[in-house]
Amino acid sequence: MTRPPKVEPVQIVKQRRDAALRAIAHGVPYIQFLGIQIDRRGDELTAVLPFDDKLIGNPFLPALHGGATAAFLEVTAIIELSWALIWEEMESGRLDPRSLGPEHLPRLPRTIDFTVDYLRTGLPRDAYARARVNRSGRRYASVHVEAWQDNRSRLFAQGTGHFMMPGRTDG
Amino acid sequence: MNDSKRTAAEQFVSAIPHSKALGMVLEDIADGVAVISMPYDERFIGDPQTRVIHGGAVSALLDTCSGAAVMSHPTGPIGTATIDLRIDYLRPARPGDRITARAECYHVTRAVAFIRATAHDMDMTIPVATASGAFTIERGPDASKGGRG
Numbered sequence: 046m047t048r049p050p051k052v053e054p055v056q057i058v059k060q061r062r063d064a065a066l067r068a069i070a071h072g073v074p075y076i077q078f079l080g081i082q083i084d085r086r087g088d089e090l091t092a093v094l095p096f097d098d099k100l101i102g103n104p105f106l107p108a109l110h111g112g113a114t115a116a117f118l119e120v121t122a123i124i125e126l127s128w129a130l131i132w133e134e135m136e137s138g139r140l141d142p143r144s145l146g147p148e149h150l151p152r153l154p155r156t157i158d159f160t161v162d163y164l165r166t167g168l169p170r171d172a173y174a175r176a177r178v179n180r181s182g183r184r185y186a187s188v189h190v191e192a193w194q195d196n197r198s199r200l201f202a203q204g205t206g207h208f209m210m211p212g213r214t215d216g
Numbered sequence: 217m218n219d220s221k222r223t224a225a226e227q228f229v230s231a232i233p234h235s236k237a238l239g240m241v242l243e244d245i246a247d248g249v250a251v252i253s254m255p256y257d258e259r260f261i262g263d264p265q266t267r268v269i270h271g272g273a274v275s276a277l278l279d280t281c282s283g284a285a286v287m288s289h290p291t292g293p294i295g296t297a298t299i300d301l302r303i304d305y306l307r308p309a310r311p312g313d314r315i316t317a318r319a320e321c322y323h324v325t326r327a328v329a330f331i332r333a334t335a336h337d338m339d340m341t342i343p344v345a346t347a348s349g350a351f352t353i354e355r356g357p358d359a360s361k362g363g364r365g
Contacts, residue, residue, distance in 0.1 A: 075270035099237035110234035112276025
């Protein structure tokens with residue numbers, strides 16, 4: 046097994062991590078359809094949902110659609126979980142993210158269930174979300190997600206989901 | 217259900233930009249039960265390897281259908297918003313299949329509606345997903361002391 050050198054040039058580290066993130070998020074059409082972007086600081090990810098008219102659920106308020114909010118939370122949870130799975134392999138040198146591409150995608154976790162709490166009306170502006178993997182076992186994972194708009198401490202939605210780890214087909 | 221209620225419910229779906237963007241079509245609606253379908257579209261794929269629709273798109277369908285069911289309730293709500301929605305993904309939807317959701321508003325209080333819903337693809341034996349949730353109900357001025365949940 047090859048190990049990366051102790052101190053790597055920052056560009057190499059960034060290239061590797063950004064390539065892994067692209068492999069997870071870029072190949073999924075629905076993430077592109079919603080326009081979700083991922084902001085990375087070290088291993089911390091923030092999903093960004095730039096406002097778009099097609100995300101509106103109530104044109105009279107106007108407000109974000111509950112379904113768009115739910116999808117945003119679920120996408121964030123899946124990306125965070127995939128990222129957590131890939132991180133260790135990547136940083137230890139066991140996986141070269143450059144080997145991941147449209148033909149070689151990382152296997153994605155499958156959602157078992159997902160619950161969304163709608164705490165406030167989603168306003169017609171950008172939304173942000175961060176997920177935390179509370180439990181990650183061999184077969185199942187539990188992930189919590191928080192979403193906010195203008196104030197980090199004023200969540201407009203939160204969600205909890207359970208996921209089947211990739212590589213297993215029994216639902 | 218009278219014609220004006222039906223028209224209001226139909227508008228509820230066609231006036232929602234996100235539902236329109238997902239190609240949703242109102243199939244049936246009456247007395248607290250709504251049926252809405254969504255076409256298979258490659259833009260909605262959640263797993264490029266299996267080409268299965270993303271759970272988020274199914275969530276949006278179930279949420280819209282549940283809201284429509286609330287709006288069509290005989291007590292005549294004038295507005296609704298999701299309080300919470302839980303979705304169980306029973307199995308992956310078949311790539312290429314249209315998905316049809318059916319939501320039932322099985323109980324209402326003055327300010328809260330309770331719903332359950334299912335989503336099917338063309339294989340009618342087991343649903344793709346089931347949902348249950350609570351929605352706010354806004355009452356018109358004529359409904360005595362109606363208020364938000």
